[in-house]
Amino acid sequence: MKKRIFKLVEKGSHGSVLNVTFDYAIMILIVLNTIAMMLETFPNIKSSLSSFLEIFEITSVAIFTFEYVLRLYISDITHPSTSRIKSIFKFTFSLYGIIDLLAILPFFLPFIIKIDLRFLRMLRLMRFLRLLKIHRYNNSLSLIWNVVKSKKAELMITGFVSILVIFISSFLMYEIEGKAQPEKFPNILESLWWAIATLTTVGYGDVYPITGIGKFISGIIAILGIGLIALPTGIISAGFMDKIEKKSKQVKCPHCGKNI
Amino acid sequence: MKKRIFKLVEKGSHGSVLNVTFDYAIMILIVLNTIAMMLETFPNIKSSLSSFLEIFEITSVAIFTFEYVLRLYISDITHPSTSRIKSIFKFTFSLYGIIDLLAILPFFLPFIIKIDLRFLRMLRLMRFLRLLKIHRYNNSLSLIWNVVKSKKAELMITGFVSILVIFISSFLMYEIEGKAQPEKFPNILESLWWAIATLTTVGYGDVYPITGIGKFISGIIAILGIGLIALPTGIISAGFMDKIEKKSKQVKCPHCGKNI
Amino acid sequence: MKKRIFKLVEKGSHGSVLNVTFDYAIMILIVLNTIAMMLETFPNIKSSLSSFLEIFEITSVAIFTFEYVLRLYISDITHPSTSRIKSIFKFTFSLYGIIDLLAILPFFLPFIIKIDLRFLRMLRLMRFLRLLKIHRYNNSLSLIWNVVKSKKAELMITGFVSILVIFISSFLMYEIEGKAQPEKFPNILESLWWAIATLTTVGYGDVYPITGIGKFISGIIAILGIGLIALPTGIISAGFMDKIEKKSKQVKCPHCGKNI
Amino acid sequence: MKKRIFKLVEKGSHGSVLNVTFDYAIMILIVLNTIAMMLETFPNIKSSLSSFLEIFEITSVAIFTFEYVLRLYISDITHPSTSRIKSIFKFTFSLYGIIDLLAILPFFLPFIIKIDLRFLRMLRLMRFLRLLKIHRYNNSLSLIWNVVKSKKAELMITGFVSILVIFISSFLMYEIEGKAQPEKFPNILESLWWAIATLTTVGYGDVYPITGIGKFISGIIAILGIGLIALPTGIISAGFMDKIEKKSKQVKCPHCGKNI
Known part of the structure; x- marks a missing residue:
């Protein structure tokens, strides 16, 4: 079970059909989120589509949260360590773990602490960074990175x-x-x-x-x-x-x- | 006969005098077409030269259409296939076939379907793309293309x-x-x-x-x-x-x- | 005699002291000419220095003309040919010959044909091109040129x-x-x-x-x-x-x- | 004693803890100087902090002067020569010697000669150049310099x-x-x-x-x-x-x- 989730969530050299589909689904979701954020900047569109945009926002966060929980669950495979808690800890503070958390955090923050809404909206920009994950195994990105x-x-x-x-x-x-x-x-x-x-x-x-x-x-x-x-x-x-x-x-x- | 048309229209490694002449003639025609299109953007020039520009447009399209028909005719040499129709089909949907068609289509479109004249004028821009054909065998273009x-x-x-x-x-x-x-x-x-x-x-x-x-x-x-x-x-x-x-x-x- | 002029005017691999001095003198003259042309664009400077600038212009042209005549004289060494006239012809239509002629021509033109004074002043810009001659034997310029x-x-x-x-x-x-x-x-x-x-x-x-x-x-x-x-x-x-x-x-x- | 000052002031391949600390201290002082100079450009900040900025300026110059004197003192090690005076002379007119002098000179100038205050403030910019000294042994800087x-x-x-x-x-x-x-x-x-x-x-x-x-x-x-x-x-x-x-x-x- 855990291994199947691993195969689904983590795109590896195997590149199963399901895994590629999952990757593209997440990608499309981020693009749709970007479009939604863009639409929100038009006052008249925002007022007429407000309920739809709100539902879309909740759905998106739900999916990203579910994915984040999945990744926490399989963290002992992706980030093997001596104990389960250490694995979770390792994943949470890894680059991609932080990006994933930042993508959902702005939604949950107002429930925890009082926060300026304008600052919050800017935090939602972090969701863009997830697009970098698509190229996680891309040789070209790592080539450019290594050269720099x-x-x-x-x-x-x-x-x-x-x-x-x-x-x-x-x-x-x-x-x-x-x-x-x-x-x-x-x-x-x-x-x-x-x-x-x-x-x-x-x-x-x-x-x-x-x-x-x-x-x-x-x-x-x-x-x-x-x-x-x-x-x-x-x-x-x-x-x-x-x-x-x-x-x-x-x-x-x-x-x-x-x-x- | 067909082979002679082929030698005329398609510039190859042989590069006969007639073929090079044909190539330059088409090139000059496109440059003249560009100048004509530029002149049309000046209202006073357009009104005073309107009849001349119209005749030039009709002549140009006639020549391009004739060349297109020639290319259709010799398509079984340039795009050999099992049947004649397949050859024509192959040429029509090849890169250069599409460019050639786009160069003449805007003229014939109003006879077939109702179309916005402004949009039509913009389609005539496609004629520029034909200039790319001049360098069809140019090693440098393909080198740059390969590098990119x-x-x-x-x-x-x-x-x-x-x-x-x-x-x-x-x-x-x-x-x-x-x-x-x-x-x-x-x-x-x-x-x-x-x-x-x-x-x-x-x-x-x-x-x-x-x-x-x-x-x-x-x-x-x-x-x-x-x-x-x-x-x-x-x-x-x-x-x-x-x-x-x-x-x-x-x-x-x-x-x-x-x-x- | 002719050989000594040749050694003076043409900077070669020998690079005699006299020749280098001549080269720098011409260079300084062009820089001074440029400054004079710049000063002429300020109306108040032009009016107050008009007589000085005119004398400087005449002197400059005299020097450049004298140099041009020298180069014509030694053209049978620099541009060896079957006859003297052919050598002069060769030099006159060589790149540096044309540049040298263009530098002095604008001064003499009004004596020969009627010409727009504004257009004439622009022609004097040709004198700048002479600066390119300084690097005549420069390996770097030819390297860049060859690469391009x-x-x-x-x-x-x-x-x-x-x-x-x-x-x-x-x-x-x-x-x-x-x-x-x-x-x-x-x-x-x-x-x-x-x-x-x-x-x-x-x-x-x-x-x-x-x-x-x-x-x-x-x-x-x-x-x-x-x-x-x-x-x-x-x-x-x-x-x-x-x-x-x-x-x-x-x-x-x-x-x-x-x-x- | 002199050797210990040398080890402190001149960052070498040894890179002792004290020497690195000294290097960073000088660097931080220059950054603070830059910030002070930036603050001075805001009229209201300048008037309210004027006494503090003045004290800071005097302290900075005191430290830089002390460092300069130290470098003069050890100049016979850093710039060995036949006589002591020649060593001092050598250091004073070396690139880094001039930079160090320019950093403190604007403060002492008004005591020596009458000078325009505005011009003086601009001279204080020379202090920036000291930042170049941090990379004195940097291979990369010398690589870029050699390439250029x-x-x-x-x-x-x-x-x-x-x-x-x-x-x-x-x-x-x-x-x-x-x-x-x-x-x-x-x-x-x-x-x-x-x-x-x-x-x-x-x-x-x-x-x-x-x-x-x-x-x-x-x-x-x-x-x-x-x-x-x-x-x-x-x-x-x-x-x-x-x-x-x-x-x-x-x-x-x-x-x-x-x-x-």
């Missing part, structure tokens, strides 16, 4: 230098443009907003320099923004190459016939 | 994570900025519009956050946008490298004759 | 597909947004302007969609814009890799000791 | 061509758009501002062409902007590859012992 992880140090330094550039340019801009247009650069936070919008080349156009020196600095930041794109891209390209190189290395020496 | 296809899984996951980021940030922004500027973020669809404009670093400037938290989230999305550029670029670079690597593997040492 | 050239086919197809996307989206946008905001999308040319600003992720914010479908299409174009960046970058990365790969190939077979 | 340095020539040429494009397009735009909207393109400097905003795809939307030819040129610049991203990215990717290639070359077949 293997280049963590280089990417962090790029990020660190970018932050340095953002801060220095923000302070410079606050000193220079703050005099010319105090309503646009009243403090350093607004200046940071400008710096990020410029360095990432978004450029909304709500804040921009009007003085000569301000434009000069802005131009330099924009050009450094090209570097901010070029560096991580080059690093990630190199990361992917590394993996290919390593794979291509695992060939035989063509002369002595042994693996290298 | 070989990295389909990685690119899809990047896209999937991007969609996740877009949705989560849209809901967050709707909750935060929807209070501060309800006319800019009235519902989740407008919020999605902002998220895409920010993540792709387009930043038109029609919608942007004004609250502190909104700007903070917007900054994070803009920085993630850099990742959205870096990741697919790295993946595609790796894809091109893969192809080069594979080719470079298949060489022999020209002196000792052993594979390297 | 070796990937010409792939880059052209990317460009071709981009043009296709721009045209299709422009026509779609004209049909959809042209109804909602006829002053922004009055004809296909304005629509093309929007398409390029979106696909390149510039996003000035002067033209943007306001209808739901328009925003949807705009979002797709913006996402395709990411591809427009990713594809050429990947192709150029691969091009640089190709060159490295080829160089690293020119090693000896470690077993038989011969070059591979 | 090894491709200096190629990157410089890309930059040079970009400047050429910026200047030529600026002059063209000044001639064309300067007539149509003289308040937006009054002189070449404003035109340069537009060119940089377009080429880097920032596109604030404060300056954009309104004439047909202006839009055409702007479109070309925006497309060239894609190249400006693609080229350095490809070059940097190639740089990282070079390093990997070189490393992978230096392996032996572990079985037959020959170099591969």
Whole structure:
């Protein structure tokens, strides 16, 4: 019995028809939940469909809760440990265990503690994260993840230098443009907003320099923004190459016939 | 006779003078069609040249229709099958067969069914797709296509994570900025519009956050946008490298004759 | 005598002190010319410095003309041919010959034919191109050029597909947004302007969609814009890799000791 | 005694607990300094916390000065030379020596010479640069630096061509758009501002062409902007590859012992 639940809930290499069906059912449910959440943002739709949306919400949470209980039940298979309680504990605090809990928690929270409804609605966003579970066994996701992880140090330094550039340019801009247009650069936070919008080349156009020196600095930041794109891209390209190189290395020496 | 039509219409490795001429003639006709469609969008040009543009449209469709009939006629050579009808069927539903049909269909549709003229004009855009046929045998197009296809899984996951980021940030922004500027973020669809404009670093400037938290989230999305550029670029670079690597593997040492 | 002029004017592998000095002198002259052209765009500076700027312009043209005459004189060394006239002809129509001529021509044109002064001033921009000559023997420039050239086919197809996307989206946008905001999308040319600003992720914010479908299409174009960046970058990365790969190939077979 | 100070101040491969603690303490102090500088930009916070911020500023400078004196004291170990004065001289004019001096100088300057207070506040930004010292022994930073340095020539040429494009397009735009909207393109400097905003795809939307030819040129610049991203990215990717290639070359077949 427990093993059959395990086979149903956990998509493995076997990939039985039932298991794939279960996976797709959960996926469709999340997509429907997303659509329901989107519909709720239209006032007139919300009022006319309120009862339907409420029933759908309760049904969804019921299904997710049932699935969560199932996973708790089989936790001694998925997270083997010395005792049953330790297994449950292990699952509850695993990445996917937390995601599953966060998907249902916002519904039960008001019954336990008093909570701001607006904050609660935002917590329901956690349900999206469950979509990441679909690719649980996806080689590609883990490949990308490994590449990013293997280049963590280089990417962090790029990020660190970018932050340095953002801060220095923000302070410079606050000193220079703050005099010319105090309503646009009243403090350093607004200046940071400008710096990020410029360095990432978004450029909304709500804040921009009007003085000569301000434009000069802005131009330099924009050009450094090209570097901010070029560096991580080059690093990630190199990361992917590394993996290919390593794979291509695992060939035989063509002369002595042994693996290298 | 049929073979000569085949040689004329289908550009192969032989590349006879007549065939190349035919190819360029069709290409020029499409370019002229595009110019004609562009001219039609200027009201005064349209009214003064209306009769000329109409004649040109009829001539173009006549030529494309004639070419389509020719291709139907030689379909038993290009799409060999057990019976003639099956060959015609095969051609009609092949990629290039559909493109060719779509190029002429909008002209004949009003004679068959009642149709919205505005929708019809948009269908004429299909004629552009025929330009893709020029490169039918182009190695470069198929190389790019193969690279993108070989990295389909990685690119899809990047896209999937991007969609996740877009949705989560849209809901967050709707909750935060929807209070501060309800006319800019009235519902989740407008919020999605902002998220895409920010993540792709387009930043038109029609919608942007004004609250502190909104700007903070917007900054994070803009920085993630850099990742959205870096990741697919790295993946595609790796894809091109893969192809080069594979080719470079298949060489022999020209002196000792052993594979390297 | 002629050989000494040759050594002065043409920077070769020898790189004599005189020749390097000459190279820098020409470079400084072009930079000064650029500054002079920039100063001319400020009305008050132009009026107060008009006589000085005029003298500087005449002096510059005199130097460039003298250099051009020198190059014509030694053309039988730089462009050896069967006869003297053929050598001059060869030089005059070589890339650098044309650039040199364009740098001085705008000054002499009004003496020969009647010409719009505004158009003439724009022609003086050609003088900038001479800066490219400084790097005439630069290995890096030729490396970049070779990489771009070796990937010409792939880059052209990317460009071709981009043009296709721009045209299709422009026509779609004209049909959809042209109804909602006829002053922004009055004809296909304005629509093309929007398409390029979106696909390149510039996003000035002067033209943007306001209808739901328009925003949807705009979002797709913006996402395709990411591809427009990713594809050429990947192709150029691969091009640089190709060159490295080829160089690293020119090693000896470690077993038989011969070059591979 | 001197050696113990050396071990405390200079983070080496030993990485003693005390040394790491010292490193983090300096780092936290810089972060706190940054926050203090940010708080000072809010007028009401500045007035209410002025005495506290002043004390904090004096304390910070005292610590940095003490550290600087320590480094001067041990300069004969870190920068060994023939004489003590030469060692001090060597440290003072080393990169990190200058950074350390710049971090404390703005505080002492008004006691020495009369100086504009606004300019002084900007000098305090130099303190940020000290953060770069944290990664003094970081392999990743030096890897990135080496890659950028090894491709200096190629990157410089890309930059040079970009400047050429910026200047030529600026002059063209000044001639064309300067007539149509003289308040937006009054002189070449404003035109340069537009060119940089377009080429880097920032596109604030404060300056954009309104004439047909202006839009055409702007479109070309925006497309060239894609190249400006693609080229350095490809070059940097190639740089990282070079390093990997070189490393992978230096392996032996572990079985037959020959170099591969």
